Amino acid sequence: MTTPLIEFRDVTKCFGNRTVLEGVNLKIYEGEITTIIGLSGAGKSVLLKHIIGLLKPDRGTIFFRGKPIAHMQKQEIKEFFSKMSYMFQGNALFDSLTVYENIALPLVETTNLKKDKIHRRVMARVKQTELTEAIHKYPSELSGGMQKRAALARALVTDPQIVLFDEPTTGQDPVRKNAILSMIAQYQKKFGFTAIMVSHEIPDVYFISNRVLALYDRKIVFQGTPEELEEFDHPFNDEVISSLESLQKELTGLYSRRQFKILNSAHLKRKRSAEPYAIVVFTLVDMNFIIANLGSDLAYDALQRMCTYIDKHFGVIGGLSARFSTSEIVTMLPHSDLEEAQNILDDFIKDFEGEGIESFWNWIKANKWETIAEPVTFTIVAGVAEGTPVTKIENAIDLAKANQKEIWSAKVCRQGVNV
Amino acid sequence: MTASNGCSTGEKEEKQSLNMLILKAFSAVGRAVINWVDTLGSATVFLFFALWKTFRRRQLSKVINQIYYIGARSTGIIMLISLFTGMVLGLQSYHALTTFGAEGAVGTLVALSLIREMGPVLSAIMITARAGSAIAAEIGIQRISEQIDALHTMRIDPLRHIVSPRVAAAIISFPLLTTVFDLVGMVGGYISSVLLLGLNHGVYINSIQASVDLKDITDGLIKSVVFAVIVVTVCCYQGYFAHMRKDSHGAKAVGMATTSAVVISCVLILVSDYVVTSLLI
Numbered sequence: 016m017t018t019p020l021i022e023f024r025d026v027t028k029c030f031g032n033r034t035v036l037e038g039v040n041l042k043i044y045e046g047e048i049t050t051i052i053g054l055s056g057a058g059k060s061v062l063l064k065h066i067i068g069l070l071k072p073d074r075g076t077i078f079f080r081g082k083p084i085a086h087m088q089k090q091e092i093k094e095f096f097s098k099m100s101y102m103f104q105g106n107a108l109f110d111s112l113t114v115y116e117n118i119a120l121p122l123v124e125t126t127n128l129k130k131d132k133i134h135r136r137v138m139a140r141v142k143q144t145e146l147t148e149a150i151h152k153y154p155s156e157l158s159g160g161m162q163k164r165a166a167l168a169r170a171l172v173t174d175p176q177i178v179l180f181d182e183p184t185t186g187q188d189p190v191r192k193n194a195i196l197s198m199i200a201q202y203q204k205k206f207g208f209t210a211i212m213v214s215h216e217i218p219d220v221y222f223i224s225n226r227v228l229a230l231y232d233r234k235i236v237f238q239g240t241p242e243e244l245e246e247f248d249h250p251f252n253d254e255v256i257s258s259l260e261s262l263q264k265e266l267t268g269l270y271s272r273r274q275f276k277i278l279n280s281a282h283l284k285r286k287r288s289a290e291p292y293a294i295v296v297f298t299l300v301d302m303n304f305i306i307a308n309l310g311s312d313l314a315y316d317a318l319q320r321m322c323t324y325i326d327k328h329f330g331v332i333g334g335l336s337a338r339f340s341t342s343e344i345v346t347m348l349p350h351s352d353l354e355e356a357q358n359i360l361d362d363f364i365k366d367f368e369g370e371g372i373e374s375f376w377n378w379i380k381a382n383k384w385e386t387i388a389e390p391v392t393f394t395i396v397a398g399v400a401e402g403t404p405v406t407k408i409e410n411a412i413d414l415a416k417a418n419q420k421e422i423w424s425a426k427v428c429r430q431g432v433n434v
Numbered sequence: 435m436t437a438s439n440g441c442s443t444g445e446k447e448e449k450q451s452l453n454m455l456i457l458k459a460f461s462a463v464g465r466a467v468i469n470w471v472d473t474l475g476s477a478t479v480f481l482f483f484a485l486w487k488t489f490r491r492r493q494l495s496k497v498i499n500q501i502y503y504i505g506a507r508s509t510g511i512i513m514l515i516s517l518f519t520g521m522v523l524g525l526q527s528y529h530a531l532t533t534f535g536a537e538g539a540v541g542t543l544v545a546l547s548l549i550r551e552m553g554p555v556l557s558a559i560m561i562t563a564r565a566g567s568a569i570a571a572e573i574g575i576q577r578i579s580e581q582i583d584a585l586h587t588m589r590i591d592p593l594r595h596i597v598s599p600r601v602a603a604a605i606i607s608f609p610l611l612t613t614v615f616d617l618v619g620m621v622g623g624y625i626s627s628v629l630l631l632g633l634n635h636g637v638y639i640n641s642i643q644a645s646v647d648l649k650d651i652t653d654g655l656i657k658s659v660v661f662a663v664i665v666v667t668v669c670c671y672q673g674y675f676a677h678m679r680k681d682s683h684g685a686k687a688v689g690m691a692t693t694s695a696v697v698i699s700c701v702l703i704l705v706s707d708y709v710v711t712s713l714l715i
Contacts, residue, residue: 067587097589107584109576121588124492124595173588 018081020045020177020209021066023235026075028061035061037233039075043226048203048210050220053230059213060104062230063179066211067101068092100175104182104213106166108154115141115150118169125173140168144198145310159186167195171202180212190315192216196223197306197315197341222341275337279347279408291401293348293356294408295334296415297325300394302342308391309427317393318342328363345412353401360399364422390428397422480593480674481601481667487594488602496599497606504565504600505607509614511564512557516548516615519556520622523547528627537633541641544623545616549646549654553616554608555707558661561604561611562699566669569600570695573673574688582674597670601663608662609655616654653714660710664702669695 019042028036035058043049043066051059064070065077068084077084079095087095108117118140122133141150144164154162163183170178180199184192196216200223203210214220221227221241229237229244231251237244244252299305299318306314322344326336329346336346348356398418402411488497527543573596576582585592620642627633672695679687 069583069586093589096587099587101584101587103580103584105580107580109581109584110579111572121590124590125588 017044019043019078020080021211022078022081023062023065024076024078026065026072026077028058028065028070029073034233036065036072039230039233039235041228041235041238043209043211045209046207047225048200048212048223049226049228050212050214050224051228051230052214052217052220055215057230058233059230060181063101063181063211063213067099067179068096098176099179100170100173100177101179102166102170102181102183104185106154106162108162108165108169110154113151113153114146114157114165117154117165118172121169121173136172137168140172143202144168145312160188160191163187163195167198171206174206175208177209177211180210180214182213182215184214184216190312190319193219193315193318193341194306194310194312196220199223201303201306222338275335275345275347279335279349291352291403293351293353294400294402294411294415295329295346295348295356295360295397296339296400296412296419297321297344297346297395297397298416298419299342300396301392305391305393308389321395324367325363328366329359332359339412345415347408353399356399356401360397360422364397367423390426392424392426394424395422396420477667477671480597480671481663483593484597484601484667484670487591488598490594490598493594493599493602496595497602500599500603501607504561504569504603505610508561508564508607508611512560512611512615513618515556515560516553516618517622517625519552519615520544520548520619520624521626522622523552523619524623524626525631527623528631528633537627538637538641540623540627540633541620541638542645544627545620545642545646546650548616548619548623549650551707551711553612553619554654554657554661555703557612557615558608558658558665558703559700561608562665562669562696562703566665566699567692567696569666569669570673570676570692571688573597573670574676574691577674577677578684578688592674597674600670601666604662604666605659608658608665612654612658656714657707657710660706661703664706665699668699668702672698 021041021043023039023041026036026039027034039062051062053059061070065072079087082091084092084095108114109120112120115137119133119137122128122136126133128136141147144167146161146164146168149157149161149165154165157165163186167183170180183199184195187195196214196219199210199212202208203223212220212224221244224241226239227237227241227244228235229247229249229251231249236249236251237247239247299321302314302318305317309317322336322338325344325346329336329348332348333350334346334348336344339345348359351359396419398415398420400411400414400418402408487493523544524540527540528537531537531539531543573582576596582592582596585595624638628635628638672691673688676687676691677683679690681687682690
């Protein structure tokens with residue numbers, strides 16, 4: 016069995032008479048994105064600060080690769096912490112330094128790199144976090160979102176092996192929230208670091224997380240995959256997930272996977288066993304390429320427009336739509352069979368080619384495309400399949416994915432757009 | 435029986451409450467003393483580590499930056515204050531000494547007062563008001579906005595990065611500013627006594643030359659170094675531990691830390707002035 020990178024055993028932390036963590040047990044594995052979820056004030060940040068060494072447990076032990084941190088030599092501890100980076104909830108940027116100086120600070124102070132090398136590394140992060148125009152500004156001159164990105168750039172500039180994110184998306188608009196989460200996922204894949212994140216963004220964090228830890232009533236009550244959490248029968252799901260989820264229709268206007276499943280089973284209960292329903296799966300193809308070339312903002316803006324359009328069209332005829340992954344939308348048509356669903360999809364395509372294209376044109380005109388390195392193609396594929404109340408909905412979704420065909424494509428380049 | 439019992443019980447209670455009162459008073463004094471010794475000890479360790487970490491790599495530019503902030507930017511206000519202090523000294527001493535026909539000693543009085551006492555003390559108080567308060571507030575804000583925690587997470591020693599350059603800069607700046615204070619103060623004395631009241635130019639200059647020894651100057655500079663250490667330690671310490679204050683939290687804690695820094699520094703400047711003077715004489 017794999018040894019966890021970080022493990023908590025019976026960790027308890029009190030502040031005066033208030034116990035924040037009580038007998039916490041958790042495991043964090045190397046190379047994964049682990050998200051800690053819980054209500055505000057549940058002690059998520061306190062938990063994170065134990066990992067980075069800003070706080071020490073009153074009772075219990077923290078292990079790093081199976082070795083108790085308390086028994087480590089000074090040099091080992093130094094090495095352990097040197098692999099980590101922390102992004103604070105309140106950003107903790109130095110207000111007397113410019114954005115550039117803030118990002119460069121860990122390199123200037125802790126490495127022997129030459130000035131030009133530091134400059135190159137800082138500028139690479141600045142570009143990736145879309146802060147080029149703000150490098151000479153002070154944190155107080157930036158918007159909340161830009162400050163967040165500056166903090167993210169500073170956390171990643173040292174190429175750490177473990178990065179702790181304390182609510183990295185707080186105070187961001189829905190597009191930017193998804194952009195930051197996808198940036199974390201992208202970097203995690205690219206650099207292979209272990210990400211430990213505290214977040215409220217349910218269900219958006221599920222799309223990027225390998226494991227989820229649920230902090231409830233001073234304890235970790237769940238450790239597992241996001242899919243396993245959906246099946247988890249505990250008051251945590253009713254009290255915490257539901258309350259956080261209700262806020263999460265911001266980006267796409269669609270239901271979460273969990274809400275979708277609940278609504279779906281409620282619909283199916285009312286049906287006779289042989290009565291069919293239809294599933295349509297839409298995908299915006301090669302989302303990562305679009306993000307890499309257009310930037311996260313524009314990519315998620317495009318996704319948001321697509322979701323809004325799908326929900327508008329299918330919602331009026333009783334369709335339930337949910338975002339199942341970063342760029343995948345599943346729509347259930349509870350009262351339609353396969354043929355009817357295919358006709359509805361054809362109508363949607365016609366509608367999209369008329370009204371949808373016009374809105375896409377307006378969007379194209381409203382944005383600047385001079386910075387595109389290479390042409391970007393927006394391709395939407397869709398597939399229809401039929402399901403019955405006695406079969407699993409996942410089977411129908413898989414079948415619909417297998418039936419996906421291109422329904423629309425547009426190429427954006429510096430000169431304009433080809434549809 | 436009941437009456438005598440009642441009486442003895444009342445007496446006992448009275449005795450007990452008196453004992454409790456004495457006990458409480460002693461324990462309050464004890465707590466205060468323990469607290470004071472504890473703070474003094476941790477401030478000494480704080481200063482020791484800050485001084486020790488001054489001589490590390492990448493410190494020079496930070497020290498120069500702080501010299502500019504604590505020293506160079508305080509020069510204007512120090513010159514202004516010292517000019518009027520010198521003028522008042524010249525004015526008062528001229529009128530007082532003329533009564534005894536000893537106006538020739540005006541230069542001596544002005545120069546020795548400034549070099550031995552007023553220069554180091556007043557410049558230290560002025561720097562405390564201008565730079566010390568800002569140091570406490572700046573470090574306090576860095577503490578409550580988690581900037582110091584951020585340094586820890588980046589493996590940058592906050593003592594080395596924030597406190598050491600300020601300690602070094604204060605130790606360098608205080609004697610320099612005291613020297614400026616002394617010189618401008620003597621010019622002030624010259625303006626009031628010679629230019630405005632008509633004292634002989636040569637008498638003023640000669641009396642200064644004849645009365646000021648090198649020891650007077652070194653004693654004054656020693657004092658200014660002592661004050662620098664006190665002021666910068668108190669101000670940095672108050673800001674650095676603003677989050678641990680029991681009387682307030684957040685922005686209020688920073689405000690209280692700043693106030694405490696200025697008050698404690700000023701009191702300690704005057705107390706230590708007496709102690710150092712008695713040791714040097």
